Amino acid sequence: MTEPVLTAFVREPGGFTLEASIRHGAYEGLRKALAMEPGRVIEAVKASGLRGRGGAGFPTGMKWGFVPKDSPGPKYVCCNADESEPGTFKDHVLMERNPHLVLEGVAIACYAIGARTGYIYIRGEFLHVAEVLESAIAEARAAGCLGRGILGSAFDCEIHVHRGAGAYEAGEESALLESLEGRRAQPRLRPPFPAVVGLYGCPTVINNVETLANVPLVLAKGPEWFAAIGPEQNTGPKLFCVSGHVARPGVYEASMHTTLRELIYGYAGGIRGGRALKAVIPGGSSTPVLPPGAIDAPASFDGMIKAGSMLGSAAVIVMDDTTCMVWAAENLVHFYRHESCGKCTPCREGSDWMLKILQKIERGEGEMRDLGLLESVARNIAGKTLCPFGDAEVAPVLGTLEHFRHEYEAHVREGRCPFHAGWRRGR
């Protein structure tokens, strides 16, 4: 088990202030970066093996490298703080308790790609978190850690907080840019990719909060230190959000050697009430559910793909044996139907049809042929939309159909939902 670094001081009263953050080493990574050529900073991030923590796991240094070096106009860094993937609450902790680490990461990213402005796009519901960030920015500017001539260098950098207003889709990078430009959060057709044509048509890097929070550590402690944590290709400290039927839900920092079993039964204290595990969603609602037999796989990008799912945003949602998997799929598809931005027909219409079929089965009115219909609708959404939302919304359906088909069949056979969990409505 590695010592926490991202969340080492999050329980310390006043730990979010500049004074406390500097005491814990804040802005040392930025200081080191400013003494380097921007290209060397990108090289260091590449060497660390840091992969994006927002869901896709794309190598961060490579993403930064796509930004054209010789473009004459402005460039931008956007920090994706929309954190809306069901089950995910890790960026919330970083921004509220370690805001200077996030700001430092944004500033280093700006320096590396040649941007002078960074925007933190935060979901509208996080008003109290936005206030923490705003005051951290004011503190950092007053101390010369942001603003003009940062830390005595010739580098100028401003960071602004931009609040969303309730839209899951704004967490998709091109929709985030649309929202930041004052429009509906709907995705853009790619290519061109944001690294070339992004915010206001300028080259833009979009990184998740946790990704950017790791960047100062890479600079301050060195890429070798970072790459030594966790398995090969899955390096660095990782935040895991464990929720659902566990004794101690919360955010846990660990390496990606950690298995789902260790997260559920070690860190989170096991299944509440000593019940049996039925299913676990390893990376937020957009990743397929796994059966108990799969929990000895490491919770890493590659480990979860091998297990038949994805690490996603590392949001581990745990369900005990009282949970109805048809109901769980219905709950999540309800979410996607509500959040579909409506731009692509397969996603907009398909989410509605999947929900109707799931509700019908859960009510006990389903027929066996509905299972095939449900799967067919799902397969006609995946891969047929402008953004990954389409693939995401079919994960709860295809995952439960693959591992828990017998529960769907039991609903149809018995003409009712066979589960009677006390925590549900009317049970």
Next chain:
Amino acid sequence: MSFHPKMSYGTGLHQSARERPDPGEPFAFTPERRARLEEIALRYPPDRRRSALLPALHLVQEQQGYVSARAMEHVAEVIGVTPAEVEDVVTYYTMFRSKPAGTYLLQVCRTLSCALNGAERVTDALARKLGIAPGETDATGMFTLVEVECLGACDRGPVVMVNDGWHECVTPEGAERLVDELREKGTAALSGCHLRVEKP
């Protein structure tokens, strides 16, 4: 006449269901809010003033409690876009309300992690206590109850957001108590976010 073999023309299904936004009272930003908006607009390039549209609408809702059609017209003028473009944005984002809500807007998270911890029962308890269904405002105009999707506090579920504040780890009994306490002492009744470890 109809070109459809089975459906006659103009009998409902062919009519647009678009709701006209509530026109509301005449609206203009207070001088303080207008000044705050101009300060926020400086964060974006001068020719990208439209980026200040979401912040402007947050300010409208802070002032008016919802976003009326007249407010949309005012925002359009201040930002330099058309009222239709403002309405396009307002109707997309769930946090912007097209109708006034009660003094306390109770927003129960209904998504999986909260639901696994009993969010359905919390909603039912609130509905019973207030004598309303989700989506409605009670007779006194004090409480509006809605179900919302994931609020990003899944380790403290079920979560109920009341106006801009959070109330965590809510049980059905706790939800009923919350209603009484909101009546007594307002938003001071809320638990707030557990990450705020400092004592106020």
